[in-house]
Amino acid sequence: MKCPFCSSSTTKVIETREGSEEINRRRRECPSCLKRFTTYERVEMNPLIIIKKDGLRESFNREKLKKGILRACEKRPITTEMINIVVDEIETELRTKKSEEVKSKNIGILVMRKLKKIDKVAYIRFASVYREFTDIDSFKEELNKLS
Numbered sequence: 001m002k003c004p005f006c007s008s009s010t011t012k013v014i015e016t017r018e019g020s021e022e023i024n025r026r027r028r029e030c031p032s033c034l035k036r037f038t039t040y041e042r043v044e045m046n047p048l049i050i051i052k053k054d055g056l057r058e059s060f061n062r063e064k065l066k067k068g069i070l071r072a073c074e075k076r077p078i079t080t081e082m083i084n085i086v087v088d089e090i091e092t093e094l095r096t097k098k099s100e101e102v103k104s105k106n107i108g109i110l111v112m113r114k115l116k117k118i119d120k121v122a123y124i125r126f127a128s129v130y131r132e133f134t135d136i137d138s139f140k141e142e143l144n145k146l147s
């Protein structure tokens with residue numbers, strides 16, 4: 001996506017809103033001239049079905065994914081923008097896979113990998129909900145791996 005003002009080839013997405021008819025509205029900012037503009041992008045991505053732990057299937061819900069991450073990042077120095085980027089990256093990664101079905105477990109692993117790089121506390125929080133540590137020892141073990 002080129003900046004319409006200075007033609008810089010990199011622009012930053014600062015906000016994404018899912019619209020109807022599979023058109024996403026994105027607010028972008030150009031890091032070179034700092035101007036902001038809006039793009040409307042038609043989404044042409046693979047459909048995505050999530051296989052939950054109990055074997056039930058549901059269609060991928062971006063908001064749901066975001067909520068889970070937001071919960072882990074509560075009161076942490078992580079901006080909404082960073083969370084949006086993480087969600088974007090995960091969604092793109094999932095939708096560009098060959099398979100249209102993905103296990104919820106694998107999404108959790110993706111989220112953990114991303115959070116680990118951003119914030120250890122958020123990572124541990126997410127991991128503790130997600131992995132459902134069976135005992136305190138396995139939780140401590142995970143903590144130790146990080147320190």
Ligand SMILES: [Zn+2]
Binds near residue numbers: 003004005007031035
């Ligand atoms: Zn620009």
